[in-house]
Amino acid sequence: MTWQHSKLRWALSAALITALGGCAAIPKVDETPPQAPLPPPPPAPPSVAPPLKSWEERALTSGAWRYDASRRTASYVAAGQSAPIITMACAGGSMRLETAAFASGGQAVAVDFKTSFGNTRLRFEPHGSGGNLLVLSPRDHKLDQMAFSRGRFALDASNGRTLTLPAHSEVGRVIEDCRG
Numbered sequence: 001m002t003w004q005h006s007k008l009r010w011a012l013s014a015a016l017i018t019a020l021g022g023c024a025a026i027p028k029v030d031e032t033p034p035q036a037p038l039p040p041p042p043p044a045p046p047s048v049a050p051p052l053k054s055w056e057e058r059a060l061t062s063g064a065w066r067y068d069a070s071r072r073t074a075s076y077v078a079a080g081q082s083a084p085i086i087t088m089a090c091a092g093g094s095m096r097l098e099t100a101a102f103a104s105g106g107q108a109v110a111v112d113f114k115t116s117f118g119n120t121r122l123r124f125e126p127h128g129s130g131g132n133l134l135v136l137s138p139r140d141h142k143l144d145q146m147a148f149s150r151g152r153f154a155l156d157a158s159n160g161r162t163l164t165l166p167a168h169s170e171v172g173r174v175i176e177d178c179r180g
Contacts, residue, residue, distance in 0.1 A: 055154035065170035090178030115149035
C-alpha cells in the first residue's frame with residue numbers, strides 16, 4: 001500500500017467515524033425549565049357596599065295610600081298588613097304625622113324630609129307605644145312640598161330607617177281637609 005492510499009483510507013475512516021458520530025442519538029433535554037411555584041393571589045379587597053341610591057332613585061316603600069274622609073286621615077299601609085306604616089291625620093287644628101317606622105326606644109328621632117323642593121330636618125317625638133309623632137300647622141309649607149313633590153318624597157331617619165313614599169292624591173286630600 002502506498003502512502004497516498006493510506007492517507008486516503010485514513011481520511012475516509014475519519015470521515016466515516018465523524019459521519020457516524022453525527023448520527024448518534026442525542027438525548028433530548030427538557031426545553032422548558034421547571035416553573036417556580038406561583039405566589040399566592042393577593043388578598044381580596046374588602047367588600048365595599050354598593051353606593052346608596054339617591055332618594056329619587058330608590059324603590060318606593062311597598063304599600064299604598066288609603067284615605068278616610070270620615071276620620072280625616074291618609075295612611076300608608078303595606079300590602080297584607082293592617083297597621084299603617086305612617087298616618088297623616090288632621091286633629092285639633094294641626095296635621096299629625098305618626099309612624100312606628102322610626103321607633104328608637106322612646107327617643108326623639110331626627111328625620112331628613114326630602115322632596116323635589118329641597119331637604120328639611122324634622123324631629124319626630126316619641127309617642128304612644130313605640131311610635132313617633134310630628135305635629136305641623138295645617139298651613140306649613142312642608143305639607144305642600146309633600147303633596148306636590150315630583151312623584152315621591154322621602155323620610156330618612158337618623159337611625160338609618162327610611163321611607164320613600166309616593167306623593168299621591170290622598171296626601172293632598174287630608175291636607176285640604178285640615179285647612180278647611
